[in-house]
Amino acid sequence: MSVLRTLAVSVSLIVLGLVTLAMATDHFQAFTSETARRVEVRQHPRPLPPVTLESQTGERFNLAGLQGKWLVVDFIYTRCVTLCSVLGGTFAQLQNQLATPLAQNRIQLLSISFDPERDTPAQLADYLYRFNNHGTGWLAARPLNAQGLDTLKHVFGVTVVPDNAGGYVHNDAIVIVDPAGRLVNILDSDTPAKSVGEIVLRYLNR
């Protein structure tokens, strides 16, 4: 009897266990929280949060108000010398590659700082200057308060951890936002600028 009972319990546990693991990994697609946020965004595009940002010129604007064009968004802190430099370089190349739609205001590049205390408009302007920003279509901005920053981190799924050298480590990525103001795709930060540009143009010409 004990054999049959144990067999029944074991089979039930295996079924229950596999179902639980399938649910916990989005059907065995996402084992890390980074993959999970990408799968989640692709399946259920999220709206941009209504957070007030201040740009490199000191101009204030509502993020949720940036509708009607495609946005390419990354998160940075200007003191960063590693990953954000790669992202900065990618954005600089995108500025050249996408010059026409950027000038037509159909695409907007946006770098948001998660270190708003240090990243004043002057610092943000300096960051853009370092990457030869030539004025069109690339904004660098910071949230105005901690609450705004928390909302941004939550909606974009950005996790920032202090590193051992006084800087930060963060799950850097390139986020694509559609003209309806919804996050629709998250790309690896080391995706070559050429591929990012092609992906954005494909969206644009859809």
Add this chain to the structure above:
Amino acid sequence: MISVRQRSVLIAAVIFAILLLPPVMHALQARMAAQMLVQIPLLIAVGYLLRAAVPQRLAAAIAAWNLNGLSGLLLATFAAAFWMLPRSLDAAASEPLFTLAKFVSVPLLIGLPMGLSWPCMNFVVRGIFLLELIAMFFRLGWLYLISPIRLCNNYLLDDQQRTGQYMLMIGGAILLWVAIKLLWGHFDLSPDSQQVARLHTHDPHRPADR
């Protein structure tokens, strides 16, 4: 004067209370190695010790559905697999709801089933369990050591690599212990019925209710 069983439950309660202290919880969850290799194993130990709190009749009823400890081992394996997912570990470090779920489920779904099942397991089941445990430490340790990407957004890469090194060491230590035991130790070939009985009575080597 407390019995052996009461002492087990008391130790479990003390460990659990210490792990729940906010500074301790925060410190252990701030590092990947501490959460994976200190906090979670201690929570498993809490559940294992809690087997002493299971009434004898209930334990007997469970044993009837748990031949060779297989059902308990399966439950513990699946619960452990869930908490080994990098995203579960990540969430447990940053989302209070997941932290709560960890504090409840790790003792009750991993530690307690192992505590109730280990004495029922025979030589073969124990052997398979230990083999899989060692293999798990080596596989995951190797993955954590060589992965160029961070598996958890909350933890730094060097923390992840250190965790990998520790896991290889722990796997090696268990392997060494099993090897020594196989060469010079004593293995029971049948489920340890004496130990099952001892679970629910007082330790025969001590006077009852000292």
